[in-house]
Amino acid sequence: MTLEILTSDMLNPIKHGFFTRRGGASSGVFEGLNCGLGSSDQREIVLINRGRVAEAMSVELEHMAGVHQVHSARVVTVNSGINSNVIEADAMVTNAPDVCLSILTADCQPVLFADTNAGVIGAAHAGWKGAANGVLEATIEEMVSLGATREHIRAAIGPTISQTAYEVGPEFFEAFVDDDPENSRFFAGGNGNRMHFDLPAYGLHCMRDAGLRDVEWIRHCTYSDPDRFYSYRRSVHAQEADYGRLISTIRL
Numbered sequence: 001m002t003l004e005i006l007t008s009d010m011l012n013p014i015k016h017g018f019f020t021r022r023g024g025a026s027s028g029v030f031e032g033l034n035c036g037l038g039s040s041d042q043r044e045i046v047l048i049n050r051g052r053v054a055e056a057m058s059v060e061l062e063h064m065a066g067v068h069q070v071h072s073a074r075v076v077t078v079n080s081g082i083n084s085n086v087i088e089a090d091a092m093v094t095n096a097p098d099v100c101l102s103i104l105t106a107d108c109q110p111v112l113f114a115d116t117n118a119g120v121i122g123a124a125h126a127g128w129k130g131a132a133n134g135v136l137e138a139t140i141e142e143m144v145s146l147g148a149t150r151e152h153i154r155a156a157i158g159p160t161i162s163q164t165a166y167e168v169g170p171e172f173f174e175a176f177v178d179d180d181p182e183n184s185r186f187f188a189g190g191n192g193n194r195m196h197f198d199l200p201a202y203g204l205h206c207m208r209d210a211g212l213r214d215v216e217w218i219r220h221c222t223y224s225d226p227d228r229f230y231s232y233r234r235s236v237h238a239q240e241a242d243y244g245r246l247i248s249t250i251r252l
Contacts, residue, residue, distance in 0.1 A: 003033065003056055004228065008156035010216050014114040014121060015057065016250040018158030018218065020228040024049045029240045034230070036104055036245030050247070057249050059100045064249065065092060066102045069125045073133040075142040091124035091139040095146050100251040106232040107222050109203045110158040110248035113139060115148035121250050126157075128172075131203055132179070137210045150211035158248045159229050162221035163188060163198035166233075172197065222246070 003023035007016060024033025025048045030041040033049045047061075054061040065078045067089040074089040078099050092101045093113075101123035103110045108127035114120075124130075124139045143153060168187075173195045176183040186202045187195040200217040207215045222229040235243035 003052060005056060006158065006218060006220065008112070008216060008218050010154045010156045010214055011112060011114050011250070014116060014250060014252065016112050016114070016248075017056065018110060018112075018220075018248045019053055019056075019246060020159070021230055021244060021246065022228060023052065026244065029235070029242060030244040032230075032244065033247070034244035035102075035247035036106075039245060040242045041244070053102070053247055053249060054100070057100045057251055059098070059251060063098055064100045064102050065094075066104070067092060069104060071125075071127055071129040071133075073130060073135040073138045075122075075124075075135070075138045077142060077146065090126070090130050090135050091122060091142070093120065093122040093139060093142045093146060095120045095252070097252045100249050102247055102249045104245040104247055105158070105160070105222075106230045106235075106243050106245050107161040109160040109199060110246070111136060111139070111155055111203065111207075112158070112248060112250045113143060113153055113155045114250065115143060115152045115154070117152045118146070118148040119252055120146045120148040121252055123248065123250055126203055128197065128199060128202070131199070131206055132176070134206075136203060136206045140207070140210050140212065151213070153212055154214040155207055155212055156215070157200050157203050157217040159218070159220035159222050159246065160200050160203075161223045161231065161233060162200070163196050165221060165223035166197045166199055167191075167194050168197050169194060
């Protein structure tokens with residue numbers, strides 16, 4: 001099966017892709033294009049999958065940069081093709097043409113950024129914690145430090161968990177509303193005292209509030225489409241031992 005690569009018109013003509021699980025070499029619960037070296041999948045198989053992604057992005061595997069994601073707001077600037085998986089961060093920016101930025105997700109938001117005028121790109125892993133801590137705003141700030149402008153930065157959120165599939169408890173809702181009462185608009189009623197959180201709407205809000213005009217979610221739910229996407233939450237509900245990681249990439 002060939003790779004399936006979703007794209008956003010918002011980011012064209014920058015080369016980028018939100019890869020689905022289709023077209024990979026992994027099997028079992030990881031069946032497909034599992035790109036997570038932190039999973040319990042066979043390392044050599046994951047490297048085969050990552051090699052296929054690098055080939056699709058027209059870069060050598062060692063030029064596909066990544067970070068050790070920890071749900072933080074930390075952003076690093078990548079100036080060379082050296083893989084930075086040992087660095088704890090949740091976003092990267094670059095203006096180097098030989099670097100492909102890559103982010104891993106399995107329900108959290110993969111967010112790709114581009115300022116084609118300035119030749120600056122970014123990639124962020126933004127779950128609820130990272131988004132609430134400011135990882136999207138921090139990515140924009142770091143891009144601006146490389147010469148990008150908020151007026152010209154465009155951003156797209158890839159496959160992520162949708163509101164209908166993201167049920168949370170009252171303590172989650174209270175924490176968000178305590179931080180800003182207007183955050184209540186990102187929640188809808190669920191069963192009993194449960195609520196449903198709209199993660200992509202919150203991500204779009206964060207970026208617009210930071211001064212971006214051109215932002216979108218490509219509207220694919222990871223939880224609801226098991227044939228195409230891995231989902232941490234779905235794996236928990238199915239009592240599976242582990243789960244695959246999707247990869248999203250961008251390069252100049």
